[in-house]
Amino acid sequence: MQQDLVICEQCDAVHRWRPLQPREVAQCSRCGAVLARGHRLGAHALLALTVAALLVLLIANLTPVVDMRLRGVHNSATLPGAIHDTWLQGERLVASAAAFTAIVAPGLLITLRLLVLVPLARGRAPGHLAWCMRVLHEMSRWSMVEVMMVAAAVCIVRIASMAQAVPGPGMFAFGALALLLAALESGGLKHLWMQAP
Numbered sequence: 001m002q003q004d005l006v007i008c009e010q011c012d013a014v015h016r017w018r019p020l021q022p023r024e025v026a027q028c029s030r031c032g033a034v035l036a037r038g039h040r041l042g043a044h045a046l047l048a049l050t051v052a053a054l055l056v057l058l059i060a061n062l063t064p065v066v067d068m069r070l071r072g073v074h075n076s077a078t079l080p081g082a083i084h085d086t087w088l089q090g091e092r093l094v095a096s097a098a099a100f101t102a103i104v105a106p107g108l109l110i111t112l113r114l115l116v117l118v119p120l121a122r123g124r125a126p127g128h129l130a131w132c133m134r135v136l137h138e139m140s141r142w143s144m145v146e147v148m149m150v151a152a153a154v155c156i157v158r159i160a161s162m163a164q165a166v167p168g169p170g171m172f173a174f175g176a177l178a179l180l181l182a183a184l185e186s187g188g189l190k191h192l193w194m195q196a197p
């Protein structure tokens with residue numbers, strides 16, 4: 001694919017690409033679909049947001065996500081701990097889905113973004129850039145972030161209800177993580193790709 005061409009995902013019309021100004025919206029001239037949005041954030045700002053998302057992901061996994069009250073004994077569990085217990089109780093599908101949507105997928109998404117943004121923030125475009133951009137593009141095309149966060153919420157609530165638990169700080173960190181990932185997703189990476197040297 002040529003870098004200065006962009007293909008409409010709705011009608012396959014091909015357009016010549018040019019970098020967008022902040023708040024500018026590129027629309028398909030044939031079907032009116034939104035091709036891309038200009039974003040106020042540059043590589044450094046997106047990198048800062050991504051690092052924040054990484055820290056929030058760590059907090060979400062290391063602090064108690066549920067506060068369990070079982071037979072009068074208070075016991076708090078981190079998400080990995082709660083997933084482990086859920087697995088041991090035989091709810092393996094819920095445990096696997098929770099592990100994937102709440103830990104593996106966000107971790108992968110953040111890692112890919114860091115692999116793209118760290119070199120771009122330093123003004124370089126390394127060889128792995130195209131590959132990472134392609135995977136990120138596929139993930140955004142299938143609304144991975146939205147699907148992932150909804151699935152994670154369902155799994156966490158299910159785990160919490162099984163353990164007769166109340167939400168702990170980790171639960172709120174997951175809420176913050178969902179917001180951060182959505183903000184990053186709305187920013188897109190296309191405009192950065194076009195600025196790459």
Ligand SMILES: [Zn+2]
Pocket residue numbers: 008009010011012013028029030031032033
């Ligand atoms: Zn179109």
